[in-house]
Amino acid sequence: MPAEEATSPSEGVQVNGHLEKSSSISSEEELFDPMCDPENPIVVKFQDVSAAAYKIRNGIERTPCTKSVQLSALTGIDLHFKKEFLQQTGSFKERGARYTLMALTKEQQKIGVVAASAGNHALALSYHGNQLGIPVTVVMPIIAPLMKVNLCRQYGGNVIVKGADIGVSRSHALKIGKDTGMVYINGYDHPHILAGQGTMGLEIVEQVSDIDAVVIPIGGGGLIAGSALAIKSLYPSVKVIGVESERCAGFTESMKAGKVVTVGAQSTLADGLAVPTVGVNAFATARNYIDQMVTVGEEFIALAILRLVEMEKAVVEGAGATGLAAVLAGLLPELKGKRVVIPLCGGNIDTTVLGRCIERGLAADGRLCRFVVTVSDRPGGIAELCKLIAKLGVSLKDIFHERAWLTSDIFSVQTKCIVETRGHEHADELRRALEAQYQNVFWGPHSLMGP
Structure with missing residues (x-):
């Protein structure tokens, strides 16, 4: 299928053989998705999830939900991971995408569907649209x-490819749907999407017995809405906990307000959760099934990614690791000794971003440290520093020294170091040794700015 890029307002794009002019989009024109009406939200029912499970059973991977021996020992929680990153396109989004496509009428399937997405929803629709012979356009x-x-x-x-952000892409996709008759599919709020995502919850309670709690990441709210509905309908005693990035806590704020509110979204490692306005159907469906909400910081998301790589041999994106991040951050101490399931929702992380996450995780774990120390500029001054570092079994990763901006002593040099340690205790041992031998030691995140 040909793929065209829309790069300017005057440029046309091919959509299933029809030329659509981008210039026809008006900023004043109201583009409305009838399936996601804030005034009339649709509450998904358990029978919808059951129907979805039956219809998609032969087209979706039944992903494993296994105990993590190492992380259970580390956290004191009987941890089980639902490994949704093992779906064909790398995320849970396939569940809702396939069910929504299969629920279309024959005429709708012939015309096709359109959606706006920066990643996983677009992948899921494209893959399953191809499998089912349904034309899919993604903006x-x-x-x-x-x-x-x-x-x-x-x-x-x-x-x-259209728009500086997903909001512009969504407007363009809605316009395409209006002009061509293609069905617009909201990736986290279409009722069939919610029902499809809920099939993960059904699998969890089938695969793990006597669950005390499930910790589910929240972006637009589709996954927790469907899954919480499924889990609570069968086992009301299971505690459902939602986790968001503290940089975009839209569901948390909406729960406080009792209605959907829009929040600011900052750049986050959990980019899949950066949804400023949660789904109205998702909120209406999930709000009565969620027992607790927590928000987690960036350093623990990075640490969770690192822990999963090292201990589970699992490459998981930031959004998918957020549930574990909440546990590692100590936000859920009441789960100690409990049996807990955490879905690892997606594994579509860029290699370059993965490298950055691993380094940030090492820093959060105390295994990558940086400091500035002033040493003698006489022969052997820096060598003495290196000997001290080596004697403690610390690995010197990078070293840089400068003289021009040090005004206190003409015979001293300011040395900046990045080192690798075994963890926080080892790092503290190095810090104490440095402070015992040198007068000016600046340690931590701001040390590279100098004293």
């Missing part, structure tokens, strides 16, 4: 990872 913002754009095309999706 992706220019900030979408190139890897995901290319994969959508490989899966047979008609990709339009």
Whole structure:
């Protein structure tokens, strides 16, 4: 299927053989998704999830839900991971995408569907649309990872790159749907999407017995809405905990307000959770099933990614690791000794971002440290520092020294170091040794700015 890029307002794009002019989009024109009406939210029922489970049973991976021996020992919690990153396109989004496509009428399937997405929803629709013979058009913002754009095309999706953010992409997708008759599918709020995502909850309670709690990441709210509905309908005593990035806590604020509110979204490692306005159907469905909400910081998301790589041999994106991040951050002490399931929702992380996450995780774990120390500029001064570092079994990763901006002593040099240690205790041992031998030691995140 041809894929065209829309790069300017005057440029046309091909959508299933029809030329759509981008200039026809008016900022004043109201573009409305009738399936996601804030005034009349649709509350998904348990029978909807059951129907979805039956219809998609032969097209979706039944992912394993296994105990993590190492992380259970580390956290004191009987941890089980639902490994949704093992779906064909790397995320749970396939569940809702396939069910929504299968629920279309024959005429709708012939015309096709359109969606706006920066990643996983676009991948899921493209893949399953190709499997089912349904034309799929996805509008992706220019900030979408190139890897995901290319994969959508490989899966047979008609990709339009349009908009500086997902909001612009959504408006463009809605306009395409209006002009062509294609069904617009909201990736986290369409009722069939919610029902499809709920099939993960059904699998969890089938695979793990005597569950005390389930910790589920929240972006737009589709996954927790469907899954909490499924879990609580069968086992009301299971505690459902939602986790958001503290940089975009839309569901938390909406729960406090009792209605959907829009919040600011900052850049976050959990980019899949950065949804300023949660789904109205998702909120209406989930609000009565969620027992607790927590928000987690960036350093613990990075640490969770690192722990999963090292202990589970699992490569998981930031959004998918957020449930574990909440546990590692100590936000859920009441779960000690309990049996807990955490879905690892997705594994579509860019290699470069993975490298940054691992380094940030090492820093949060005290295994990557930096400091500035002033040493003698006489022969052997820096060598003495290196000997002290080596004597403690610390690995010197990088060293840089400068003289020009040190005004206190003409015969001293300011030395900046990045080192690798075994953890916080080892790092503290190094810090104490440095402070015992040198007068000016500046340790920690701001040390590279100098004293």
